[in-house]
Amino acid sequence: MVAVAAQVEPASASQFAAGLEALAAALGNKVVMSQAVREQHANITTYLPNEPANAVVFAECTEDVQAIVRICAAHAMPVIAWGAGTSLEGQVNAPRGGVCIDMSRMNRILAVHPEDLDCVIEPGVTRKRLNEELRDQGVFFPIDPGADASLGGMVSTRASGTNAVRYGTMKDNVLSLKVVLANGEVITTARRAKKSSAGYDLTRLFVGAEGTLGIITEITLRLYGIPEAITAGVCPFPTIEDACNAVIATIQSGIPVARIELLDEMQVRASNAYAKLDLPETPHLFLEFHGTEAGAAEQAHRFGDIAAEFSGGPFSWAAKPEDRTKLWQARHDAYWSVLPLRPGAKAVATDVCVPISRLAECVMETKRDIVEMGLIAPIVGHVGDGNFHTTLMVDVTDPADLAKAKLFMARLVDRALAMEGTCTGEHGVGQGKMKYLPVEHGEATLDAMRAIKRALDPQDIMNPGKIVAL
Known part of the structure; x- marks a missing residue:
C-alpha cells in the first residue's frame, strides 16, 4: 500500500x-x-x-x-x-x-486541421460553438453531454453523452493538453500525433481529474468527418424491460448505432408536454445511425427487426433534419421538462453505469425502488454503453424528503457496484460521490490516487475536497 x-x-x-x-x-x-x-x-x-x-x-x-x-x-x-x-x-x-x-473568456479556437481530423482550442469554447465553427470544414466533434458545456469542463469530468456508444467518451477524443500545474509551471502532455509510445500517458491522467491535478488551458481534440447520411427515429415499447433488452440485443449484434437513448414513460410524458411531442406515453428508445445512405438505412432496418422481437414498434423515422433536431432537443431538454412534474421541487440528477448485460436488471430494480419509495424520478439514459440517469424531484428544504432521495441514490449506487458497474458513468465524483470510491476502487487504489495528487499538488490547493481527500 x-x-x-x-x-x-x-x-x-x-x-x-x-x-x-x-x-x-x-x-x-x-x-x-x-x-x-x-x-x-x-x-x-x-x-x-x-x-x-x-x-x-x-x-x-x-x-x-x-x-x-x-x-x-x-x-x-x-x-x-x-x-x-x-x-x-x-x-x-x-x-x-x-x-x-x-x-x-479563454474561448478561442486556435487551429483547425481538417486534413488531420483535429483541432486546438482553449477550454472556454463550448461544444455547440465548436461545431458551428467546424461545420463548413466538413468535420465535427461528436461528444454531446446535452448541456452546452465548456470543452474544458467536459475534459475535466471525462464527459460522454448521447454519441458515446459510437464515438467514445472524452478520454478517447483528447489528443493533448496544456496544463498549468500547482506550482505555476506549464506542461504539454503530448504531441498532435494520433498515437505515441513515448512515456507515461499524462493526457489521460488529467482527463477526468476534475481540476484536482492542474488547470487545463489548451486542448487538442480528435475530430470526425460529417457523415454522408444520418437516420434518426423513435421506437415505443410496452415495458422498460423490453426496451432495455432491445438495447442489449442491438449492441451485441454489432449494429454501429451512433445514439441509442432510453426514456421511461414518465420522461416521455414530461417531454411531450415540454417539447410539444405526441409520443405514446410508454418507454421509448431514441436512435440515430450514421454512414452512407444505404448503410444508415440498413442499420435502421436491422434495429427495427430487433425491436419487433421485443414487442417494440413501430420504429418511426425522422427523415428531415428539422425533425431530427426537434427530437434530440427534446432529449437534451429532459432536465427542464421534468420541473413541472413537481412545482417548487429541485431536480437532482444522478447516474450510474453497468455492464451492458446487466442493464435491464439494473434499470428494472431502480424502477421498482422509485415506485415503492413514492418518488417522482424519470429515467433517461445513454443505454448503448450501460449508462442511465434518474432525475429526482426533491424538496431540498424538507429534511425527510431529502433523506429519502439520498437513500434512493445510495441504493442505486450500491446496486450498480454489485453488478460490477460504477457510481458515475459521466457526471464525475466531485463532492457528491466521494463516499462511494472506497467501495468501487478499494483503499489501495485510492492511496495510489492520493500519491499522484500529492506528487503534483503537495499543498493540496487544486480543487481540494474533490475525488480524494489528503
Whole structure:
C-alpha cells in the first residue's frame, strides 16, 4: 500500500487576505469579489450546498492562469476552475474557500486541421460553438453531454453523452493538453500525433481529474468527418424491460448505432408536454445511425427487426433534419421538462453505469425502488454503453424528503457496484460521490490516487475536497 502523508494544513486568514490583495494588484479588474458573482460560480445544479470561493478571477490566457496559480501557491489558497457551471456533483464548490478561475473568456479556437481530423482550442469554447465553427470544414466533434458545456469542463469530468456508444467518451477524443500545474509551471502532455509510445500517458491522467491535478488551458481534440447520411427515429415499447433488452440485443449484434437513448414513460410524458411531442406515453428508445445512405438505412432496418422481437414498434423515422433536431432537443431538454412534474421541487440528477448485460436488471430494480419509495424520478439514459440517469424531484428544504432521495441514490449506487458497474458513468465524483470510491476502487487504489495528487499538488490547493481527500 502507498504511504499517505499527514493532512495539509489550510491557509490562515492572514494568508488569504494577503493572497487576495496580491491577486487584485496583479490582475486588476479581472478579480471580482462580489457575493452574487461568487455564489454564481459555486454549485447551483444539485442538492449540495453552495460554497463560494473568496474571489472569482476571469482569466484570458495561459499567462493569467499561471499568475493566479503562483499567487495562490505562495499563499496556500485553493484554486477551482470554472467552465460553464453545468457540473452535477459539486465540482465547482470551494469548501475551503480560495479563488475560482472563470475560464469562459479563454474561448478561442486556435487551429483547425481538417486534413488531420483535429483541432486546438482553449477550454472556454463550448461544444455547440465548436461545431458551428467546424461545420463548413466538413468535420465535427461528436461528444454531446446535452448541456452546452465548456470543452474544458467536459475534459475535466471525462464527459460522454448521447454519441458515446459510437464515438467514445472524452478520454478517447483528447489528443493533448496544456496544463498549468500547482506550482505555476506549464506542461504539454503530448504531441498532435494520433498515437505515441513515448512515456507515461499524462493526457489521460488529467482527463477526468476534475481540476484536482492542474488547470487545463489548451486542448487538442480528435475530430470526425460529417457523415454522408444520418437516420434518426423513435421506437415505443410496452415495458422498460423490453426496451432495455432491445438495447442489449442491438449492441451485441454489432449494429454501429451512433445514439441509442432510453426514456421511461414518465420522461416521455414530461417531454411531450415540454417539447410539444405526441409520443405514446410508454418507454421509448431514441436512435440515430450514421454512414452512407444505404448503410444508415440498413442499420435502421436491422434495429427495427430487433425491436419487433421485443414487442417494440413501430420504429418511426425522422427523415428531415428539422425533425431530427426537434427530437434530440427534446432529449437534451429532459432536465427542464421534468420541473413541472413537481412545482417548487429541485431536480437532482444522478447516474450510474453497468455492464451492458446487466442493464435491464439494473434499470428494472431502480424502477421498482422509485415506485415503492413514492418518488417522482424519470429515467433517461445513454443505454448503448450501460449508462442511465434518474432525475429526482426533491424538496431540498424538507429534511425527510431529502433523506429519502439520498437513500434512493445510495441504493442505486450500491446496486450498480454489485453488478460490477460504477457510481458515475459521466457526471464525475466531485463532492457528491466521494463516499462511494472506497467501495468501487478499494483503499489501495485510492492511496495510489492520493500519491499522484500529492506528487503534483503537495499543498493540496487544486480543487481540494474533490475525488480524494489528503
